[in-house]
Amino acid sequence: MRKMLKHDLKAIWPVWRIVAPVVFVLSALAGAMVGLGYAEYKFFEPVNGLFMLSAYLIESYWPIILSAFSMLITVLIVVRYYKNFFTDEGYLTFTLPVSRTSLLNSKILMALIWLAATAAVCLLSNFAYSFMVELIMPEDAFSFGSLTAELMEEIIRSIFAAEESLHIAFFLIELLFMGIAWTVASLLLLFLCITIGAVIVKRAKLVLGLGIYYGANAVIVITIYIGIIIGIVALGAASEISDAAILVMLHVIFSMSGVLFSALGVGAYLLNKKLINEKLNLP
């Protein structure tokens, strides 16, 4: 298992080690350009058109760069899972003296590690962006960095402030739990769908697997929306309901969502394990 994990991690590393620093530097550059753009606009009229255009483009496309980075790593993870298990490479993978469960666990761990590392780089890139904007931009201008700082201050204050403000802290914890549970469940569901595709058909396995995944995702999202609508209608129907009760209900909804996503993830993992152990045949 440890050997497998080492090889799985090494497979993504050559791409990650190049793209991650590039994303970080581009983020800092984007922040600098935005800051300079405001400074230019503020102090050096008439405005340099080309400079403003560059600043605008980098500012506009910076979120796309972050998304593209996350997408790239996700695609690499999916491709590695698919190629190692369901193409001719499977002849090497499944004849190793390693159990199928260990092979699956290694792929999941590898994916989680790289996703966490990618999320960390995205977060650091956000800070680099904010820091550069803050560093260069004039004090009186609107700043994403100062907005983030203010928000953080508010959160910290709320945690240690009045009793009712503790709700905010709990909401943040619940949101974090929900976010992590959803990310892990999505990954496990994606792996499961690719396995189902590979077990059902001999050709276009990945296409079918991704189709099943997006179909399942659509069903989940629709179910969530229906749940939210029912909740809103129910709240609207209740004539006398206190603010405290609404807050408690929201806590329950957030926590339950996290628990449901976790259950979805566990279910997807167990089913995937069963399929790989009992149904997967390499043609």
Next chain:
Amino acid sequence: MYVIECKGLKKRYGKEKLAIENLDIQLESGRIIGLLGPNGCGKTTFMKILTGLLVPTAGEITVCGYRRSEATNNFISYLPERTYIGGRKKISAMLDYFEEFYPDFDKVKAYKMLESLNLDPDSHISSLSKGNREKVQLILVMARNAQIYLLDEPIAGVDPAAREFILRTIVSNLNPGATVLISTHLIQDVEPVLDEYIFVNYGGKIIGRGTASELMETEGVSIDTKFREVFRYA
């Protein structure tokens, strides 16, 4: 002790196709055995079940006295009919990979075999021709000091000179006491190295088994001639 023993082995693909039907077989150690039969008779399926690539529908399999599992892959060195190595890895990286996963992998032997085949260990696998990739794969398999070698069509698709070389490589690099199971249609080419033959018909049914010398003594024919007699189309 048998190195491979199967009882009531069945493999069904989907609901209709029965690739192997109730196969009972025992293979002894230290033999080079030809698994011979027409296309689609279940030879590859049998090998894939032994290595764990296919999940059997029913039956019991023991390998070197142990119930088949991922652990028994330590005893088996398998050469599939298709090439599974590729990508931007170097040949040397593949040798490292095998050394890491298989304790019986002899890296020195592998480097010697690469040298004799004029293959540069620093070459990227993606830059190799199909034939050279097959040779690298054969080296990876034969550099292991395994108890069982499963070779599925090891000489298919190569020229006669290369066939001779491959067979020589197989025989000269065998772990002493190991069992080799060769599945092939090129019977004439492999016949000189075979100790034993097993004729397999559709559904994995064994319809003939013996040694090359017995066949020559009793019937005065080669394995190839016997095969043509047994599997003659009506």
